[in-house]
Amino acid sequence: xxxxxxxxxSQSIVLLVIVSIIGFTVLNLMPGGPLAQFGLDxxxxxxxxxxxxxxxxxxxxxxxxxxxxxxxxxxxxxxxSFRDGSAVLTVxxxxxxxxxxxxxxxxxxxxxxxxxxxxRGATHRYSLFDYCxxxxxxxxxxxxxxxxxxxxxxxxxLKLGWVPAGNMYTIxxxxxxxxxxxxxxxxxxxxxxxxxxxSRYMRTATLDALSQDFVKTARAKGVxxxxxxxxxxxxxxxxxxxxxxxxQLPSILTGALVTETVFTWPGMGRLFLDSLGYSDYPxxxxxxxxxxxxxxLGNLIADIVIAIVDPRIRLA
Amino acid sequence: MTTIVAYAAPTRWWHSRAxxxxxxxxxxxxxxxxxxxxxxxxxxxxxxxxxxxxxxxxRARFASPLSGHHYLGTDxxxxxxxxxxxxxGRVSLLVGFSAMLLSTLIGTLVxxxxxxxxxxxxxxxxxxxxxxLSYPSIFLVLALAATLRPSPxxxxxxxxxxxxxxxxxxxxxxxxxxxxxxFVQAARMVGLSRSHIMFREVLPNAxxxxxxxxxxxxARAILLEAYISxxxxxxxxPLPSWGNMLNGAQQxxxxxxxxxxxxxxxxxxxxxxxxxxxxxxxxxLDVRDDHT
Numbered sequence: 270x271x272x273x274x275x276x277x278x279s280q281s282i283v284l285l286v287i288v289s290i291i292g293f294t295v296l297n298l299m300p301g302g303p304l305a306q307f308g309l310d311x312x313x314x315x316x317x318x319x320x321x322x323x324x325x326x327x328x329x330x331x332x333x334x335x336x337x338x339x340x341x342x343x344x345x346x347x348x349x350s351f352r353d354g355s356a357v358l359t360v361x362x363x364x365x366x367x368x369x370x371x372x373x374x375x376x377x378x379x380x381x382x383x384x385x386x387x388x389r390g391a392t393h394r395y396s397l398f399d400y401c402x403x404x405x406x407x408x409x410x411x412x413x414x415x416x417x418x419x420x421x422x423x424x425x426x427l428k429l430g431w432v433p434a435g436n437m438y439t440i441x442x443x444x445x446x447x448x449x450x451x452x453x454x455x456x457x458x459x460x461x462x463x464x465x466x467x468s469r470y471m472r473t474a475t476l477d478a479l480s481q482d483f484v485k486t487a488r489a490k491g492v493x494x495x496x497x498x499x500x501x502x503x504x505x506x507x508x509x510x511x512x513x514x515x516x517q518l519p520s521i522l523t524g525a526l527v528t529e530t531v532f533t534w535p536g537m538g539r540l541f542l543d544s545l546g547y548s549d550y551p552x553x554x555x556x557x558x559x560x561x562x563x564x565x566l567g568n569l570i571a572d573i574v575i576a577i578v579d580p581r582i583r584l585a
Numbered sequence: 586m587t588t589i590v591a592y593a594a595p596t597r598w599w600h601s602r603a604x605x606x607x608x609x610x611x612x613x614x615x616x617x618x619x620x621x622x623x624x625x626x627x628x629x630x631x632x633x634x635x636x637x638x639x640x641x642x643x644r645a646r647f648a649s650p651l652s653g654h655h656y657l658g659t660d661x662x663x664x665x666x667x668x669x670x671x672x673x674g675r676v677s678l679l680v681g682f683s684a685m686l687l688s689t690l691i692g693t694l695v696x697x698x699x700x701x702x703x704x705x706x707x708x709x710x711x712x713x714x715x716x717x718l719s720y721p722s723i724f725l726v727l728a729l730a731a732t733l734r735p736s737p738x739x740x741x742x743x744x745x746x747x748x749x750x751x752x753x754x755x756x757x758x759x760x761x762x763x764x765x766x767x768f769v770q771a772a773r774m775v776g777l778s779r780s781h782i783m784f785r786e787v788l789p790n791a792x793x794x795x796x797x798x799x800x801x802x803x804a805r806a807i808l809l810e811a812y813i814s815x816x817x818x819x820x821x822x823p824l825p826s827w828g829n830m831l832n833g834a835q836q837x838x839x840x841x842x843x844x845x846x847x848x849x850x851x852x853x854x855x856x857x858x859x860x861x862x863x864x865x866x867x868x869x870l871d872v873r874d875d876h877t
Contacts, residue, residue, distance in 0.1 A: 287716035411856035416849030
């Protein structure tokens with residue numbers, strides 16, 4: 270186990286180095302670099318900008334700048350927001366919980382619905398249900414999340430008046446019920462794509478498990494189909510889904526950004542867009558790196574969990 | 586006596602098994618039909634409609650669909666929605682197609698090189714692929730689009746440089762398995778150059794998965810363009826795209842819901858069609874299905 274852990278951990282560290290190089294390249298792609306927005310400031314002369322660049326060490330060779338930048342990232346110094354001067358990590362921390370709440374709820378919904386649809390599609394293969402689920406999943410993967418959100422708001426808020434159109438809570442209320450009420454529509458919208466992906470994978474995995482020898486043995490012993498499904502098939506089919514959950518993290522984050530915009534949800538995605546609008550460069554860069562680190566860590570955790578649950582992986 | 590079996594010259598391509606299988610895939614055919622109609626409408630439509638997409642008419646603001654000659658209604662400036670939709674279709678489909686071509690080109694180059702060379706070159710390239718895949722695509726695209734000048738060509742390039750990784754992975758795996766096959770070894774023994782073997786011998790045998798990936802890449806590129814244009818960082822007005830037509834539609838959701846519904850439906854139809862076609866191609870070309 271420790272050997273597996275060590276090799277997986279070193280892979281993640283290499284990946285993080287590459288991720289940071291990509292991030293740093295994006296940072297330096299901007300015409301004028303990190304000081305670009307001051308170039309337009311009438312209160313600053315070209316001389317001022319040059320002096321600031323020297324002050325911030327922007328005239329050093331790129332690789333030294335990179336090492337310096339990466340070293341400060343490691344120490345937790347991610348720079349300060351141009352907007353209010355607070356530390357970037359603090360700003361991100363303020364918006365993290367809202368995003369995690371939205372992502373967690375919608376992922377739970379997607380796993381529950383996708384697992385059920387996938388298993389039913391596999392046990393009733395080529396039935397009307399299976400066909401509808403297959404086509405439905407392909408259409409669901411094609412609907413732009415923000416459009417689905419707009420249509421949802423139109424129907425469930427404007428026409429039926431069941432749920433609020435946005436925000437995380439009503440000002441002055443903020444009870445658990447109020448949060449849940451605001452959570453329903455955005456989490457449903459965000460989960461649509463992932464129900465589709467999850468159900469497809471789950472169907473394949475269930476079919477795979479159903480064709481295994483231990484299922485034949487169980488059938489030969491006269492175990493009921495229901496018991497076979499619940500005791501032998503579902504557990505085995507769910508294993509690869511742990512890896513899938515890790516792999517889906519980037520697309521969940523992408524969906525969250527769009528969903529948060531449509532529903533004015535105060536999470537990381539909204540923060541990213543607001544910061545882009547303000548040219549709040551340190552926060553944009555911070556969020557870019559943060560989201561990638563989150564993805565790398567998510568995949569690492571998924572791999573460790575599956576290694577704990579499934580001993581075959583460790584030995585392989 | 587030996588009989589010489591004369592094999593017929595390869596029959597014409599439309600007699601091949603793959604084409605037969607594709608033609609039996611109803612969803613893929615529906616996808617082709619829908620895309621053809623959409624492309625045709627986008628090419629011919631703007632000439633056939635009575636309004637120009639940029640003609641502002643403040644007396645005709647917020648006309649609902651099917652009122653007068655405004656078949657899909659008008660927007661807050663009184664511009665004809667149908668004319669804008671079809672013009673936007675040209676932009677969105679063109680960006681989607683070009684981004685697909687460019688990303689397939691990058692992905693194939695990286696994949697073939699990494700798969701055939703292997704060793705530290707292959708490892709470095711594939712770890713770069715992993716690195717890019719660790720970024721949620723929209724964060725990377727938005728950060729680039731906000732700092733670079735967002736012309737349609739630049740948007741195409743930005744989408745392509747952030748979505749070539751899937752193709753690279755698929756091609757790399759394919760080429761790695763082809764590398765040790767007899768025909769490649771034979772080519773090596775004959776003394777053909779490395780680039781000749783890579784691109785003339787190995788690559789044609791990996792074309793199936795590339796085509797499938799490309800058809801799905803169009804769908805993704807159209808979606809990505811819609812996302813960033815919706816958020817205001819993609820195609821800039823007055824040039825319409827399906828995404829930027831939805832930008833601002835939210836505030837009129839109660840009074841003019843067609844502003845949001847119509848362009849979104851166009852995106853969904855286009856993307857669904859390409860996904861159907863990709864699915865049909867996957868079945869027809871018998872590409873092993875690792876993803877769904």
